[in-house]
Amino acid sequence: MLFEFLRDHRERIAAKWFDSAVKTYPSDSAGFLAKQKDQFANPVGVTLRTATQRLVGELCGDMNSSVILEAVDDLARIRAVQDYSPSQALALLFDIKRIVRDIASDILSDSKAVDELFEFDSRVDLVILHAFDRFEAKREKMFDIRTREAQRRVQKLTERVVGTDSQDDSV
Amino acid sequence: MSDDMPKPEQLAQISYGPPPKNWMDNPVKFRTGTFNYSANPDSARYVDFPYPRKWMPMEDDWQLPENWQEIILNGLKDRLNKYRTLRVFMDICVRCGACADKCHFFIGSGDPKNMPVLRAELLRSVYRNDFTTAGKILGKIAGARKLTVGVLKEWFFYFFQCTECRRCSVYCPYGIDTAEITMMVRELLNLVGLNIDWITTPVANCFRTGNHLGIQPHGFADSLEFAVDELEELTGVRVEAPINRKGAEILFVAPSADYFATPHYYTLLGYLALFHEIGLDYTWSAYASEGGNFGLFHSAETMKRLNNKIYAEAKRLGVKWILGGECGHMWRVLHQYMDTINGPADFLEVPKSPLTGTVFENTKSTKMVHISEFTADLIKHDKIKLDPSRNDHWRITYHDSCNPARAMGLLEEPRYIINKTCNNFFEMPENTIREQTFCCGSGSGLGTDENLEMRLRGGMPRGNAARYVRDKHGVNICLCMCAIDKATLPAVMDYWAPGVEIGGVHEMVGNALILKGEKERDTDLRGTPLVGKEGTGDV
Amino acid sequence: MRAVFSLAVVIILVLIAQVGAGSAGMRYLLGVIIPYIAMAVFLIGMVYRVIKWARSPVPFRIPVTCGQEKSLPWIKSSKLDNPHTTLGVIGRMALEILCFRSLFRNTKTELRKGPTLTYGSSKYLWLGALVFHWSFLIIFIRHFKYFTEPIPSFVLLAQNLDGFFQVGLPIVYITDILILVALTYLLFRRLLDAKLRYISLAGDYIPLFLIGGIAVTGVLMRYFTKTDIVAVKQLAIGLVTFSPVGADVLGQISSIFFIHIFLVSVLFIYFPFSKLVHLGGVFLSPTRNLANNNRMERHVNPWDYPVKVHTYEEWEDEFRDVMKAAGLPLDKE
Structure with missing residues (x-):
């Protein structure tokens, strides 16, 4: 019954979640992130919005893993290059628990709903675990990019001096 | 460890809540990965840049020359007299905000000081303080502030965070060109030996x-x-x-x-x-x-x-x-x-x-x-x-x-x-x-x-x-x-x-390009096989 | 905070004028002396500003190009957004100054797709700014009727166009409504958009409140509290002919007029010291007022000076041996 309730209020939940995610940016930017809806002029805001919407859909739906992975990947990609520690970067995902408790407070007196809440929480946990993986992968990706960029910068020089064979072909 | 760890909501609120009321009071943080390292003194010396020395942006002491403020303010005065762009751009911005969301750094970082208008205000505030009547009399009310080490650090951080791409200038009703302002500030920073290595060594x-x-x-x-x-x-x-x-x-x-x-x-x-x-x-x-x-x-x-x-x-x-x-x-x-x-x-x-x-x-x-x-x-x-x-x-x-x-x-x-x-x-x-x-x-x-x-x-x-x-x-x-x-x-x-x-x-x-006398081309210039030359096309 | 401060400043100005209008001596000050001072400060201040800008040379020709360059004859160049002739530059400047071309650009592409919220709002900035500036100009021209006798035809034309709809008695000028709407929009935009609030200084709110005060007192005089127009015109003509009217005429004018003229005077005095100088500065912006004919005609930098270079001879001296070994041609063996 909780899931049914959540599905009915999916849009409101997603909107609240997006709001709380945007609040992790300085307040003067938050307005811009929330209002500018052009995906090319405002990739951060639009990504946050789409990712939270899709995650809500799956959390109270059938937990399609490819959708979830894609959404947390998009989120992680953006948060990993901004001024956040890993915990700060992903804290916004925990907010969904609070948001759901607020919205569903009236029906949470029902024990069946509480059981479903436990189920919901473990779904969120799963999403967060994935997000940690993705976040870490993005940071590693950056190290990889650094190395490859350094190689490319002088690639032909190195090939000429050291010989082509010793270079891995990063093309 | 768990004692130090704030709760997620707290954490989000503590670190990223509203910034101080005025942007002037918000000092810059040099976090690794977000700024450029200082110039190798040998390179700087080779091309006669002033005050070559070993220093790093994340250190507290930048080992500035004693009269650094005087050097910079004189440098600014000099450039105001040499560049109409600078003089006009310092005076005419109305802060309409058309440029604000046009900078790729603002879009990607959400840092308000990456709004072109505010990037320019970093310099304009000092200009007002030392070169305009209103700024001299009214100070902060008129948007003026003194040139301090903090301001200098902010300049270094944000003017080496502008790529001089001029996208903002396209949207500005007066054509104010942040690239031009960035160039001026970089020249000023150079006067006291604040250069980055990725420019100086090349x-x-x-x-x-x-x-x-x-x-x-x-x-x-x-x-x-x-x-x-x-x-x-x-x-x-x-x-x-x-x-x-x-x-x-x-x-x-x-x-x-x-x-x-x-x-x-x-x-x-x-x-x-x-x-x-x-x-x-x-x-x-x-x-x-x-x-x-x-x-x-x-x-x-x-x-x-x-x-x-x-x-x-x-x-x-x-x-x-x-x-x-x-x-x-x-x-x-x-x-x-x-x-x-x-x-x-x-x-x-x-x-x-x-x-x-x-x-x-x-x-x-x-x-x-x-x-x-x-x-x-x-x-x-x-x-x-x-x-x-x-x-x-x-x-x-x-x-x-x-x-x-x-x-x-x-x-x-x-x-x-x-x-x-x-x-x-x-x-x-x-x-x-x-x-x-x-x-x-x-x-x-x-x-x-x-x-x-x-x-x-x-x-x-x-x-x-x-x-x-x-x-x-x-x-x-x-x-x-x-x-x-x-x-x-x-x-x-x-x-x-x-x-x-x-x-x-x-x-x-x-x-x-079909070259006279070329052999049968199987690959492109990268050595990637052409479509039809290597089984299936690898699009 | 900065908005409240600015509002307070303007309210104090209003109160000063209100109190001053109560005494005959002060009336003379508000209606005659201060307007003269204001005009003098404005003219001298603006001339000083423009001279100061103009005295700084333009060492480099750096137009920001917003369209296709003039290159090969079969490629259509963008004559207004990337002008390569003086005529093109005049066109570009005219579009910029009369139509706010760059602000309009804000919306151009974004209208094409998707949800409308921000495209709307950035278009509103263009619209708001345009409506405000044009209304201001037309109102300014309309006011010439007070200073001239006979009234020139272009002033009457502006007035007739402005009152085109013939609504109300006295006839409502469209610009009176438009300027108040535009000012309200520009003010609320600054107050409600977090980004703009963050970048706004007191100097951004003061003109809005000041011009707002002028517009409101003007509207009150025209439509609500009647003022002795004949006396006002006598005062105005007296000012421009340098034969200011005496206490008798000043005494016939209602006190709200003195608030109006005092705020106008303050605006004129404030003008040269504030961002309002963009009125003149926009003409001098080198990224807009220069032709992109950079490779066609040489631009001279008046303060150009010789610099230390690395000459070919020095360079060859340094690398002669390696060049020789590599078989590269040399100037000196």
Whole structure:
């Protein structure tokens, strides 16, 4: 019954979640992130919005893993290059628990709903675990990019001096 | 550990709640990954930059000269009297906010001081304090503040976080050009020895050897030789790459990355093949072996010192005119500054294509032609044979590099060439191309690895648009005409739009160009198999 | 905070004028002396500003190009957004100054797709700014009727166009409504958009409140509290003919007029010291008022000076041995 309730209020939940995610940016930017809806002029805001919407859909739906992975990947990609520690970067995902408790407070007196809440929480946990993986992968990706960029910068020089064979072909 | 760990909500609120009421009271934090390291004192000394010393931005003490405030304020006064741009831009901003969300760094970072208007206010506030009546009397109410070490650090952080791309200036009702303001502040910072290494060392190298990497003349010759060999392997045709040849008709100048970095290198192969095929009477120069000019990112004087080599060499070699390769900021200098700083080029002739007879009237004073103008003219007159199907393994989009777009307006020539040499061309969304193009996030000397995080933030809008065409049209390569783009967009794409490679316009020309006496071409200039030549097409 | 401060400043100004209008001596000050001072400060201040700008040279020709350059004859160049002739520059400047071309650009491409919220709002900035500036100009021209006798035809034309709809008695001027709407929009935009609030200084709110005060007192005088127009015109003509009226005429004018003229005077005095100088500065912006003919005609930098360079001879001296070994041509063996 909780899931049914959540599905009915999916849009409101997603909107609240997006709001709380945007609040992790300085307040003067938050307005811009929330209002500018052009995906090319405002990739951060639009990504946050789409990712939270899709995650809500799956959390109270059938937990399609490819959708979830894609959404947390998009989120992680953006948060990993901004001024956040890993915990700060992903804290916004925990907010969904609070948001759901607020919205569903009236029906949470029902024990069946509480059981479903436990189920919901473990779904969120799963999403967060994935997000940690993705976040870490993005940071590693950056190290990889650094190395490859350094190689490319002088690639032909190195090939000429050291010989082509010793270079891995990063093309 | 768990004791220190704040709860998620708390954490979000504590660290990222509303900033202090006034932006002036919000000091800058130097977090690794977001800023550039300071200049190597040896490089700075080599080119006579003031106060060379060992210091680092994240250290508290920047070892400033005792009278640093006086030096900077005098420097500002001097520049206010020398540049109308600076004087007018300091006075007329109405803070309408049209520029605010146009900066790629603001879009990617959300840091309000990356709004162009606020970036300029960092300087304007000091200007008001020391150079305007209202500021002197009313102080903070009039938006004035004193020049302190904190302000200086803020300048260093944010003006080495502007890529001088001029996108904001397009939208400004008064044409206020943040690039110009950034240039001024960087000059001021230089006066007290605050330079970054990724600019200073290339400048020193270029001054000494002729190119940013410090490749000496024989190394340069070897590089071209190597490219000639490789081109022969790929096409079966042996081309010439003459160096310092007196009496050639044309001097060709390209950014140095073209002959030692990838993917620039494939564009070099494209030039070599093209020049051979049309039998161009031209020469490279080992002395002027760098078209790029990191002096532009340092000061007008340094720009002039480095750019000097090009005309000097054209004169020494006795060429008739100069042809320039694919590069962004190189063309900012060549188009908007060279004639003024090192002209007049009265010893050269008005450029005329030896093949088509076209006189490049638009270059009659500077006497330097952009290669895409030259090639577009060749193709228009059917002077070269092209097989666009040799680029069929590429699904292409085109990134307008900032300077050709917003300092020249070189928009149609590259598109014409791409359309004639390739079959699958898809534009990125309209507000991300042409004069509205997004910077790679690494221009103006910021394309190094220590600030990769910041660069990736800045590259996000571009990457995001590329990702859109990748998903919609299966785009797998983004072409551009800029050495910095070619060096840094691969990182941006790798992160934001994996699967999109970076290439040059003349790389596509080289692929499509049918050379007389060529062998059966199985691969493109990268060695990638052509469609139909290797089982299934690997699109 | 900065908005409240600015509002307070304007309210104090209103109160000063209100109190001052009560005494004959002060009336003379508000109606005659201060307007003269204001005019003098404005003229001298603006001339000083423009001279100061103009005295700084333009060392480099750096237009920001917003369209295709003039290159090959068969490629259509963008004559207004990337002009290469003086005529083109005049066209570009005219579009910029009369139509706010750059602000309009804000919306151009974004209209094409998707949800409308921000495209709307950035278009509103263009519209708001345009409506405000044009209304201001027309109102300014309309006021010439007080200073001239006979009234020139262009003033009457502006007045007739402005009152085109013939609504109300006295006839409602469209610009009176438009300027108040535009000012309200520009003010609320600054207050409600977090980004703008963050960048706004007191100097951004003061003009809005000041001009708002002028507009409101003007509207009150025209439509609600009647003022002795004949006396006002006598005062105005007296000012421009340098034969200011005496206490008798000043005594016939209602006190709200003195608030109006005092705020106008303050605006004129404030003008040269504030961001309002963009009125003049926009003409002098080198990224807009220069032709992109950079490679066609040489631009001269008046303060150009010789710099230390690395000459070919020095360079060859340094690398002669390696060049020789590599078989590169040399000037000196």
